[in-house]
Amino acid sequence: MSMIRVVRSLLQNEDLNFLLTNRIPRIALTRFMGWFSRIEIPWLVFLSIKTWQFFTPLDFSDAKKSRFTSLQDCFTRELKPGARPIDRDARMLVSPCDAYVGAHGRVTQGALFQAKGFPYRLADLIPDAGVARSAEGCEYVTLRLSSSMYHRFHAPDDCRIRKVTYISGDTWNVNPIALRRIESLFCKNERVVIEALRDGAGDGAGDGAGDGARDFILVPVAAVLVASIRLHCIDALLRRGYAGPRRMPCDFPARRGDELGWFEHGSTIIFFAPRGYTLLPRWKLGDRIRVGQGLFHVPAPGVGAGARTAG
Numbered sequence: 001m002s003m004i005r006v007v008r009s010l011l012q013n014e015d016l017n018f019l020l021t022n023r024i025p026r027i028a029l030t031r032f033m034g035w036f037s038r039i040e041i042p043w044l045v046f047l048s049i050k051t052w053q054f055f056t057p058l059d060f061s062d063a064k065k066s067r068f069t070s071l072q073d074c075f076t077r078e079l080k081p082g083a084r085p086i087d088r089d090a091r092m093l094v095s096p097c098d099a100y101v102g103a104h105g106r107v108t109q110g111a112l113f114q115a116k117g118f119p120y121r122l123a124d125l126i127p128d129a130g131v132a133r134s135a136e137g138c139e140y141v142t143l144r145l146s147s148s149m150y151h152r153f154h155a156p157d158d159c160r161i162r163k164v165t166y167i168s169g170d171t172w173n174v175n176p177i178a179l180r181r182i183e184s185l186f187c188k189n190e191r192v193v194i195e196a197l198r199d200g201a202g203d204g205a206g207d208g209a210g211d212g213a214r215d216f217i218l219v220p221v222a223a224v225l226v227a228s229i230r231l232h233c234i235d236a237l238l239r240r241g242y243a244g245p246r247r248m249p250c251d252f253p254a255r256r257g258d259e260l261g262w263f264e265h266g267s268t269i270i271f272f273a274p275r276g277y278t279l280l281p282r283w284k285l286g287d288r289i290r291v292g293q294g295l296f297h298v299p300a301p302g303v304g305a306g307a308r309t310a311g
Contacts, residue, residue: 102142
C-alpha cells in the first residue's frame with residue numbers, strides 16, 4: 001500500500017479524523033490559515049498546493065487559470081466561461097454552488113436536520129425570529145463544499161438581495177463525521193444569513209410573513225480553516241474580528257447564475273427554498289451537484305410533496 005493510501009486510510013478513521021480536525025485550536029489555526037494563504041512566495045505556494053493535492057484530488061481543468069499567486073488565489077479560483085451551464089427552466093431554482101448534497105427535508109415546527117437523528121432548531125441558526133418564521137414549512141437542503149471544490153457561490157434565480165446578517169461564532173469542521181457528533185453544529189459556527197426576494201415574486205409573495213422582505217434564504221456557514229466569507233452585495237470582509245454592523249440592509253440585483261461571493265476554503269450553504277418548491281427527486285444524500293444544475297422545482301399540479309426528511 002502506498003504512503004498516500006496509508007495516510008488517506010488513517011484520515012478515514014472517524015476518531016482520528018475528528019481529533020485532527022476538531023480537537024485542535026480551531027480559531028487560532030483558522031486565523032493562521034487566513035494569514036498564510038495570502039503569502040505570495042512562488043516556491044511556498046507551489047509546495048502548499050502540492051501538499052494539498054496529496055490529501056485531496058484537485059482539478060484545475062475548468063479553472064480560468066492553473067498558476068496561482070497564493071493559496072487564497074487557488075482557493076477562490078474562478079472558472080472558465082461556460083464551465084457551469086445554468087438551467088434556465090423558470091420552474092427551477094438552481095444550485096448556488098458545487099457541493100455534496102447533505103441533509104434535506106422540510107422545516108417542521110421550527111426544526112430541521114444536520115444529519116440523520118441530529119435535529120436542530122431553526123431559531124438557533126437564524127436569530128431573527130421573523131426570518132426563521134418565514135422558513136416554517138419550506139424545504140431546505142444542506143450543500144457541503146469540500147476543500148478541493150470550486151468555492152464561489154451564485155444566485156439560484158433572478159433576485160434582489162435585501163438583507164445580510166453576520167453571526168460570529170466558532171469554526172468547527174462541518175464534515176459528515178463532525179455532523180454526527182456535534183449537536184447543533186451549524187448554529188455554533190460563524191455564518192451569514194442572506195435574504196433575497198425573487199424577481200416577479202411581489203411584496204409578501206411566498207414568505208408567509210407578510211412583510212415582503214424575503215423569498216429564499218441562503219445561509220453560508222464557515223468552518224475550520226475558512227478565513228472569511230466575501231459577498232459582492234456589501235463592502236465588508238466577514239470574518240472573526242469584524243466590527244461593523246451585524247445586520248446590513250441592501251438592494252443588490254442578481255440574475256440567475258450571477259456570482260454572489262465566495263468562501264476562502266470549503267464549507268456549507270443551507271438553502272431554504274420558497275414555499276411550494278420541492279427538492280428534485282433525483283438528488284440523494286451524498287450526490288455531487290454543480291452550480292447551475294436544477295435543485296428545487298415547483299411540482300406539476302396535482303402532484304403532492306409530502307414532508308420529507310433525509311439525514
